[in-house]
Amino acid sequence: MLCVTMNPVKRSSRLLRQQGIRVLRETPTSPGRAQGPESKWPAKQAHQTINSCVLFTWKCSRNGGGHPLSLRLPLCFSQSLLKPSLSLSLVLKRLFELYVCCPPLGLESLRVKDTQLRASSYKRRGLGPHRGRLNIQVGSVKDGDIYDGAWCAQYEDKKQWLEVDALRPTRFTGVILQGRSSIWSWNFVETFKVQFSNDTLVWKSAMNGSEEAIFQGNQDTETPVLALFNESSTVARYIRINPQTWHENGTVCLRAEVLGCKLPDPNNIYAWQQTEQSSHDKLDFRHHNYKEMRKLMKSVTEDCPDITRIYSIGKSHMGLKMYVMEISDNPGKHELGEPEFRYVAGMHGNEVLGRELLLNLMQYICQEYKQGDQRIVRLVKETRIHLLPSMNPDGYEMAYKKGSELAGWALGRYSYEGIDMNHNFADLNKVMWDAIEYDFQNNDKSKLINHYIPIPEYYTSEDAFVALETRAVINWMQNIPFVLSANLHGGELVVTYPFDRTEDWAPRDDTPTPDNSFFRWLATVYASTNQAMSNPDRRPCHNENFQRYNNIINGANWHTVPGSMNDFSYLHTNCFDVTVELSCDKFPHASELPTEWMNNRESLLVYMEQVHRGIKGVVRDKDTEAGIADAVIKVDDIDHHVRSVADGDYWRLLNPGEYEVTASAEGYNPSTRRCQVMYDHYPTVCDFRLTKTPRQRLKEMLAKGIKPPKDLQIRLRQLRLRKLRASTKTINRRRAAAILSTTTHNVWEMLLLHCDETSWYKSECQNKKCHGDIFLNCIFLPVRFSDLLLKEMCFYLHIIIQFYKINARRIWHRLLNFEA
Numbered sequence: 001m002l003c004v005t006m007n008p009v010k011r012s013s014r015l016l017r018q019q020g021i022r023v024l025r026e027t028p029t030s031p032g033r034a035q036g037p038e039s040k041w042p043a044k045q046a047h048q049t050i051n052s053c054v055l056f057t058w059k060c061s062r063n064g065g066g067h068p069l070s071l072r073l074p075l076c077f078s079q080s081l082l083k084p085s086l087s088l089s090l091v092l093k094r095l096f097e098l099y100v101c102c103p104p105l106g107l108e109s110l111r112v113k114d115t116q117l118r119a120s121s122y123k124r125r126g127l128g129p130h131r132g133r134l135n136i137q138v139g140s141v142k143d144g145d146i147y148d149g150a151w152c153a154q155y156e157d158k159k160q161w162l163e164v165d166a167l168r169p170t171r172f173t174g175v176i177l178q179g180r181s182s183i184w185s186w187n188f189v190e191t192f193k194v195q196f197s198n199d200t201l202v203w204k205s206a207m208n209g210s211e212e213a214i215f216q217g218n219q220d221t222e223t224p225v226l227a228l229f230n231e232s233s234t235v236a237r238y239i240r241i242n243p244q245t246w247h248e249n250g251t252v253c254l255r256a257e258v259l260g261c262k263l264p265d266p267n268n269i270y271a272w273q274q275t276e277q278s279s280h281d282k283l284d285f286r287h288h289n290y291k292e293m294r295k296l297m298k299s300v301t302e303d304c305p306d307i308t309r310i311y312s313i314g315k316s317h318m319g320l321k322m323y324v325m326e327i328s329d330n331p332g333k334h335e336l337g338e339p340e341f342r343y344v345a346g347m348h349g350n351e352v353l354g355r356e357l358l359l360n361l362m363q364y365i366c367q368e369y370k371q372g373d374q375r376i377v378r379l380v381k382e383t384r385i386h387l388l389p390s391m392n393p394d395g396y397e398m399a400y401k402k403g404s405e406l407a408g409w410a411l412g413r414y415s416y417e418g419i420d421m422n423h424n425f426a427d428l429n430k431v432m433w434d435a436i437e438y439d440f441q442n443n444d445k446s447k448l449i450n451h452y453i454p455i456p457e458y459y460t461s462e463d464a465f466v467a468l469e470t471r472a473v474i475n476w477m478q479n480i481p482f483v484l485s486a487n488l489h490g491g492e493l494v495v496t497y498p499f500d501r502t503e504d505w506a507p508r509d510d511t512p513t514p515d516n517s518f519f520r521w522l523a524t525v526y527a528s529t530n531q532a533m534s535n536p537d538r539r540p541c542h543n544e545n546f547q548r549y550n551n552i553i554n555g556a557n558w559h560t561v562p563g564s565m566n567d568f569s570y571l572h573t574n575c576f577d578v579t580v581e582l583s584c585d586k587f588p589h590a591s592e593l594p595t596e597w598m599n600n601r602e603s604l605l606v607y608m609e610q611v612h613r614g615i616k617g618v619v620r621d622k623d624t625e626a627g628i629a630d631a632v633i634k635v636d637d638i639d640h641h642v643r644s645v646a647d648g649d650y651w652r653l654l655n656p657g658e659y660e661v662t663a664s665a666e667g668y669n670p671s672t673r674r675c676q677v678m679y680d681h682y683p684t685v686c687d688f689r690l691t692k693t694p695r696q697r698l699k700e701m702l703a704k705g706i707k708p709p710k711d712l713q714i715r716l717r718q719l720r721l722r723k724l725r726a727s728t729k730t731i732n733r734r735r736a737a738a739i740l741s742t743t744t745h746n747v748w749e750m751l752l753l754h755c756d757e758t759s760w761y762k763s764e765c766q767n768k769k770c771h772g773d774i775f776l777n778c779i780f781l782p783v784r785f786s787d788l789l790l791k792e793m794c795f796y797l798h799i800i801i802q803f804y805k806i807n808a809r810r811i812w813h814r815l816l817n818f819e820a
Contacts (some may be wrong), residue, residue, distance in 0.1 A: 288359060485577040497578045613683065
């Protein structure tokens with residue numbers, strides 16, 4: 001536990017009064033009775049103007065998680081400002097947040113613009129001050145990229161600095177340092193100083209008593225290190241980080257974040273322009289660990305018991321349940337014709353924004369539904385919504401213990417077993433592409449499938465390297481017929497769509513699906529309504545400028561990801577799935593959550609509404625009106641089918657247009673109809689009624705002991721004859737091809753018999769319907785043949801003539817290498 005001892009009463013009372021706290025003495029008196037966080041003011045003194053001094057200890061999670069900071073404050077207040085029902089903690093909480101629990105200024109989250117960063121020098125543009133942001137990632141695998149992984153000074157001396165302009169008076173409380181992101185270089189700062197200024201002309205150093213404070217930096221390139229300032233005055237507009245020592249084999253390079261609380265500036269008449277966007281929704285904007293998440297979800301079900309239900313799809317490696325919030329007008333039941341939608345967050349445990357957004361979303365839907373918001377009411381009544389806030393609860397707990405800025409780039413990303421779940425699903429792309437290649441080489445479409453591709457046996461074995469969390473999600477997908485989904489990640493600002501894996505294992509290559517146009521629509525819907533993504537003035541997060549692609553990109557064209565959940569969902573189920581990278585900062589500070597909610601609220605809602613695009617319907621038996629399960633729904637010109645579910649209902653996501661749709665099922669005759677998809681926000685209903693095939697009807701009658709009717713018997717007899725003729729024709733073709741390819745020249749010479757005289761051979765050939773001119777004017781060979789051999793040769797000649805439809809003499813001439 002990190003402890004800080006301060007005496008804020010020695011500081012300016014003006015600053016405290018700005019925060020709503022009146023201090024009667026500038027110097028502390030002897031502390032009176034110790035008061036805990038829940039201690040109350042004495043009731044008899046509640047309205048008296050007297051001095052009250054307490055020794056107070058307060059704890060808070062400074063950076064949205066992590067070990068709490070402890071502060072001991074001997075303070076003197078006027079009790080007349082308080083009511084008897086208020087606890088002392090409510091007053092001191094604001095004071096403590098002012099001095100210690102200050103949020104990051106936003107170097108990592110890009111709230112600090114490039115123009116606010118300056119440096120004494122830099123080696124090149126790719127190592128400029130704008131790259132000195134915490135957790136920024138290098139562009140390419142080699143040094144020299146324009147998107148490099150840190151700020152690096154041109155000179156190696158103690159006069160180098162990185163400067164941050166907070167734009168207004170700020171109480172700086174600390175800095176967080178990190179080394180350079182590079183696989184080739186090993187650069188980090190070991191010790192540094194900090195200076196403050198209000199005009200960039202006069203600088204005052206952070207002090208440690210009477211000496212300049214020297215702070216400890218990094219010991220490696222990736223682990224963030226926090227340095228808190230002591231009691232010296234730290235209110236300023238500008239702050240400089242001044243490296244003193246660095247890695248002996250490296251150079252002056254760093255990535256940084258600055259902690260500080262912005263103060264009101266009485267001299268600024270344009271203060272309203274600096275007001276940051278915040279949400280007016282009454283939601284719980286903070287980071288929730290496992291217990292707090294479970295408590296919040298339970299509170300939502302208590303507030304809206306008629307439309308919500310909590311269930312678990314499995315457990316993590318450490319035994320934490322993977323809770324799902326279901327929101328529907330009839331929770332716990334699949335309704336005929338009602339599509340199933342899901343959001344999944346927290347696949348990477350340290351990418352926490354999606355988790356908090358889904359917790360906010362379930363609160364928001366509950367509140368708005370109770371208030372009668374027609375948009376939310378329609379969404380709840382027409383859609384069955386499933387929200388999985390944490391797919392990797394073990395990884396989240398690891399990151400949460402460190403806190404937002406101190407978790408680094410990778411801590412908590414993987415499962416407890418070290419598995420990256422984004423690469424842990426069955427690679428069905430390879431199965432599909434292998435089948436396509438087999439079909440191309442062998443002209444056999446029997447092995448060619450484009451949907452519901454089965455999971456390979458090796459993947460389902462107990463020895464397979466598959467996380468428990470991944471298996472739980474796969475079972476969830478198989479049990480519920482999801483139609484549309486999104487996988488919420490963090491670390492970038494972009495929406496990616498399948499396929500996520502390249503076909504030839506290239507590092508990146510555009511690899512579209514047959515539904516590429518609709519996937520692009522889905523990605524555009526989210527990206528265009530997201531306030532952060534659609535901001536034309538924003539800068540790239542790390543090393544990719546996705547704005548040139550309108551903030552959407554094919555997943556494989558960004559980087560190949562074999563075994564992704566998006567590809568698996570598309571190839572193994574009916575569900576369309578995209579990945580949403582929500583923020584440049586994987587673990588944003590709790591103070592940024594209201595803004596992030598406003599950035600994503602409309603996107604989350606409008607994306608859910610896309611589940612009602614395209615066509616839907618029910619495939620029924622024409623005779624019994626019962627739903628037909630596993631009926632294949634085929635759309636012409638789109639080589640990807642979907643299937644009906646247990647009750648016969650289906651959903652096919654499509655862009656507006658006219659389509660020819662065919663429904664087929666085993667034992668039924670297929671049915672085709674044209675369906676028009678409109679631009680409205682509701683699907684086109686295309687129902688199908690299929691009739692059983694005669695064979696299927698016969699099977700059912702025989703199974704029930706019923707004698708087939710006469711018309712069915714005649715129909716079956718006709719089908720048998722047709723099938724027999726087709727099979728006979730196929731066999732004869734194969735025999736003829738075999739004769740032409742395997743019979744030698746000498747064998748054909750033996751067939752040249754002189755049959756001009758009446759003989760047994762001639763009569764046998766005539767019985768086989770051979771043409772008489774075959775044997776006229778032929779060369780006689782004095783060879784004796786057995787009767788069996790002559791019969792076989794004559795039969796083969798008949799096949800050749802019948803199926804190749806050529807003159808017999810031309811056959812003989814070609815066989816004897818004569819010109820026709």
